[in-house]
Amino acid sequence: MAGVNKVILIGNLGKDPEVRHLEGGASVANFTMATTESYKDKTGARVDQTEWHNIVMWRGLADVAEKYLKKGMTIYVEGKLRTRMYEKEGQKHYRSEIMADNMTILSRKDDVRGNEGTPSSSSSGGSSDISQTPGNGGVADDLPF
Numbered sequence: 001m002a003g004v005n006k007v008i009l010i011g012n013l014g015k016d017p018e019v020r021h022l023e024g025g026a027s028v029a030n031f032t033m034a035t036t037e038s039y040k041d042k043t044g045a046r047v048d049q050t051e052w053h054n055i056v057m058w059r060g061l062a063d064v065a066e067k068y069l070k071k072g073m074t075i076y077v078e079g080k081l082r083t084r085m086y087e088k089e090g091q092k093h094y095r096s097e098i099m100a101d102n103m104t105i106l107s108r109k110d111d112v113r114g115n116e117g118t119p120s121s122s123s124s125g126g127s128s129d130i131s132q133t134p135g136n137g138g139v140a141d142d143l144p145f
Contacts, residue, residue, distance in 0.1 A: 005080045005081055006078070006079075006080065007077075007078070007079050007080065007081050007098050008076075008077070008078050009033060009035055009053060009076070009077045009098065010035065010074065010075070010076050010077075010106065011033045011034050011035035011036070011053070011074070011075070011077075012033065012034050012072055012073065012074050012075075013031055013032070013033055013069060013070065013071050013072060013073050013075065014031065014032035014033060014034050014052065014071065015031055015032055015071050016031065016069070016070055016071050017029040017030065017031040017057075017062075017065040017066055017069050018030050018031065019062055019063075019065065019066040026058060026059055027058070027059060027062035027063055027066070028056065028057070028058055028062050029055075029056070029057040029058075029061070029062035029065040029066060029069075030054070030055070030056055031055050031065070031069070032052050032053065032054060032055070033052070033053045033055050033075070033077065033098075034050050034051070034052055034053075035050070035051050035053065036048050036049065036050045036051075037049050037051075053098055054095065054096065054097045054098065055077060055079075055097070055098050055100055056082075056097050056098065056099050056100065057100045057103065058099075061100060061101075061102075061103060064103070065103070068105060069105070072107075073105065073106075073107040074105075074106040074107045075103055075104065075105055075106055075107070076103065076104040076106055077098060077100050077102070077103050078100070078101055078102040078103075079098045079099045079100040079101050079102070080098070080099045080101070081096060081097075081098060081099075082096070082097050082098075082099050083095065083096045083097075084097065
């Protein structure tokens, strides 16, 4: 039986993307993204729970990230969960990352200072973007969930 590895996130950038240009001409962008869920505890007090995600974008998507993404922006990301192992000072470390296949910028141009000419969406191809539709919080009605 085939498995499914699909991650969908909507959240805010924790920092500007760090972009490296590799010898073969490929680009790779790395940044953190925060997603926050809110709920009320037993006493009725609101509790915010924030998760931080490591996002990796390659090639054309990395170029778009370098040009348009800034700390604090809200974006939609689709991708795959990957865990890689590396050794540092003789100890094994594991890092979970979201390998982004598709990204849509949800922030408006004037929502984040210093961000000029922000496009409404970007994709590395194949996937459809979320479209902003009035009356439903900016999310298309035909989402698969």
